[in-house]
Amino acid sequence: MSIIAVINQKGGVGKTTTTANLGHVLARSGKKVTLIDFDPQGQLAVALGVVERRQGIAEVMLEGRDIRQLLLEVRENLQLLTAGVRLMDIEQLRDGGAQRGELLSMALQNSLQDQDYVFIDCPPSSGLLAANALFASDEILIPMAGDFLALQGLSHLLETLKKFEQVLQKNYKKQLIMSRFSSTRRISRQVLNTLCKHFPGQVMATVIRETVLLAECPGFGKTILEYRPGSRSARDFRGLADDFLTGRVL
Amino acid sequence: MSIIAVINQKGGVGKTTTTANLGHVLARSGKKVTLIDFDPQGQLAVALGVVERRQGIAEVMLEGRDIRQLLLEVRENLQLLTAGVRLMDIEQLRDGGAQRGELLSMALQNSLQDQDYVFIDCPPSSGLLAANALFASDEILIPMAGDFLALQGLSHLLETLKKFEQVLQKNYKKQLIMSRFSSTRRISRQVLNTLCKHFPGQVMATVIRETVLLAECPGFGKTILEYRPGSRSARDFRGLADDFLTGRVL
Numbered sequence: 001m002s003i004i005a006v007i008n009q010k011g012g013v014g015k016t017t018t019t020a021n022l023g024h025v026l027a028r029s030g031k032k033v034t035l036i037d038f039d040p041q042g043q044l045a046v047a048l049g050v051v052e053r054r055q056g057i058a059e060v061m062l063e064g065r066d067i068r069q070l071l072l073e074v075r076e077n078l079q080l081l082t083a084g085v086r087l088m089d090i091e092q093l094r095d096g097g098a099q100r101g102e103l104l105s106m107a108l109q110n111s112l113q114d115q116d117y118v119f120i121d122c123p124p125s126s127g128l129l130a131a132n133a134l135f136a137s138d139e140i141l142i143p144m145a146g147d148f149l150a151l152q153g154l155s156h157l158l159e160t161l162k163k164f165e166q167v168l169q170k171n172y173k174k175q176l177i178m179s180r181f182s183s184t185r186r187i188s189r190q191v192l193n194t195l196c197k198h199f200p201g202q203v204m205a206t207v208i209r210e211t212v213l214l215a216e217c218p219g220f221g222k223t224i225l226e227y228r229p230g231s232r233s234a235r236d237f238r239g240l241a242d243d244f245l246t247g248r249v250l
Numbered sequence: 251m252s253i254i255a256v257i258n259q260k261g262g263v264g265k266t267t268t269t270a271n272l273g274h275v276l277a278r279s280g281k282k283v284t285l286i287d288f289d290p291q292g293q294l295a296v297a298l299g300v301v302e303r304r305q306g307i308a309e310v311m312l313e314g315r316d317i318r319q320l321l322l323e324v325r326e327n328l329q330l331l332t333a334g335v336r337l338m339d340i341e342q343l344r345d346g347g348a349q350r351g352e353l354l355s356m357a358l359q360n361s362l363q364d365q366d367y368v369f370i371d372c373p374p375s376s377g378l379l380a381a382n383a384l385f386a387s388d389e390i391l392i393p394m395a396g397d398f399l400a401l402q403g404l405s406h407l408l409e410t411l412k413k414f415e416q417v418l419q420k421n422y423k424k425q426l427i428m429s430r431f432s433s434t435r436r437i438s439r440q441v442l443n444t445l446c447k448h449f450p451g452q453v454m455a456t457v458i459r460e461t462v463l464l465a466e467c468p469g470f471g472k473t474i475l476e477y478r479p480g481s482r483s484a485r486d487f488r489g490l491a492d493d494f495l496t497g498r499v500l
């Protein structure tokens with residue numbers, strides 16, 4: 001079982017979109033996948049068609065609730081643990097010192113062992129929620145949009161990750177995903193070229209193209225596989241899943 | 251002097267882009283404008299060409315530094331107060347109870363009185379930084395992208411704002427800006443129609459169209475007025491400034 005944080009403090013780059021769609025493709029291919037909505041906005045649940053507020057990971061971390069009772073089977077082989085009602089409280093925990101960063105890791109201990117992959121959809125910030133996700137994870141996926149501010153934000157993220165690796169004595173496997181690529185935009189191509197140059201062997205081979213379909217499908221609570229199974233976008237995510245499983249990079 | 255929070259916890263909707271470009275147009279038209287980078291990512295400074303890390307609003311709030319010494323005149327009539335090095339610390343302040351939310355308001359007291367407008371570029375979160383911005387502001391601008399998750403996130407934001415208004419006994423003037431509008435995308439038109447239907451008189455008349463120019467110009471530290479003065483995008487922001495000054499809504 002491997003735990004993967006989908007993280008980037010830059011907003012709107014495609015963290016939730018990547019988690020929902022990559023997760024679903026892997027589940028369809030027979031892997032056992034759990035997705036954790038670790039953003040108080042709760043958009044991963046919405047994107048998968050779960051709209052009512054319900055207890056989730058926050059209540060496991062803060063109240064010791066049993067994870068098994070809160071997991072929702074949202075698709076075949078795909079479970080969702082929603083954000084819960086109190087996830088925002090974790091950002092403002094005052095007591096507990098360094099242990100505040102270990103709550104998620106403790107909550108996941110000895111559970112989900114039957115899963116192949118657990119993905120954590122992170123919020124666009126670098127506080128205690130991000131710290132908890134990083135502490136609990138073995139791998140990191142970094143969605144990147146094809147624009148300058150996303151590239152500029154990456155240096156901020158890598159500084160944060162470096163600090164974590166030093167404190168935790170950990171070396172994460174880090175992979176970048178080009179998640180909103182417009183081949184007609186020079187800036188998009190420049191961002192991709194820059195990533196390949198500075199992070200050789202760490203950029204996943206399949207780019208996710210910018211398409212209106214991915215802006216529409218969360219509105220129906222459907223993944224791209226359900227909304228437009230024959231689309232280029234569905235192919236993009238199938239390609240990304242292959243990259244993830246085989247380690248194919250640019 | 252009016253203080254305006256540019257806020258939306260949904261990431262990547264155009265908060266920083268709106269603050270930089272609307273601020274510059276108003277300054278060009280002769281208004282005295284101060285912009286505060288209230289996001290630890292520090293992207294408002296980058297978008298205006300200020301790249302080195304320097305002291306800013308965090309040091310005013312946490313160390314009592316004098317605001318006048320930290321203000322940068324970045325364009326004619328346009329001052330910038332950068333994020334500073336310790337802005338992230340504010341999200342995790344543990345002591346001080348409710349006063350933790352008043353630090354910005356106290357820091358701005360009796361300064362910037364000579365300004366016409368002070369805009370606060372907020373981070374994509376709803377913790378203590380957002381609380382400080384809301385406490386200090388009289389008005390709120392909410393940039394909205396033309397996609398379903400931005401619309402869904404709006405209900406989350408409005409819940410947060412309602413709580414604030416009750417606690418602070420305040421009634422904010424709230425205006426929505428359609429900040430990444432693609433007329434060829436049905437979802438974009440649907441989002442705009444939904445906003446106009448549910449928030450009559452609160453959607454600013456000019457929509458900011460999606461254009462590669464706005465994804466490029468931060469890379470040169472230029473606003474749209476400098477990067478492509480004759481473009482449709484420059485016209486969009488001039489129109490938005492007129493809406494802001496005259497109260498023109500859809």
Ligand SMILES: Nc1ncnc2c1ncn2[C@@H]1O[C@H](COP(=O)(O)OP(=O)(O)OP(=O)(O)O)[C@@H](O)[C@H]1O
Pocket residue numbers: 010011012013014015016017018039043122123124179180181208209210211212213214215216218259260261262374397398399400
């Ligand atoms: N490749 C794409 N093409 C078009 N739209 C996309 C694409 N990827 C994501 N989107 C849309 O862009 C918006 C932002 O994506 P998403 O919400 O997944 O990003 P995020 O990083 O999770 O955002 P946040 O920082 O707010 O959590 C969403 O409305 C989504 O539907």
Ligand SMILES: Nc1ncnc2c1ncn2[C@@H]1O[C@H](COP(=O)(O)OP(=O)(O)OP(=O)(O)O)[C@@H](O)[C@H]1O
Pocket residue numbers: 009010011012124147148149150260261262263264265266267268289293372373374429430431458459460461462463464465466468
């Ligand atoms: N109308 C537009 N057309 C094209 N690109 C845009 C437009 N508005 C903003 N952008 C680009 O989209 C990205 C997100 O915009 P911006 O950074 O201003 O949003 P934000 O809400 O401040 O993000 P964050 O939540 O990370 O603070 C940036 O790279 C910006 O250049």
Ligand SMILES: [Mg+2]
Pocket residue numbers: 015016017039043121122123
């Ligand atoms: Mg998200």
Ligand SMILES: [Mg+2]
Pocket residue numbers: 265266267289293371372373
């Ligand atoms: Mg911003």
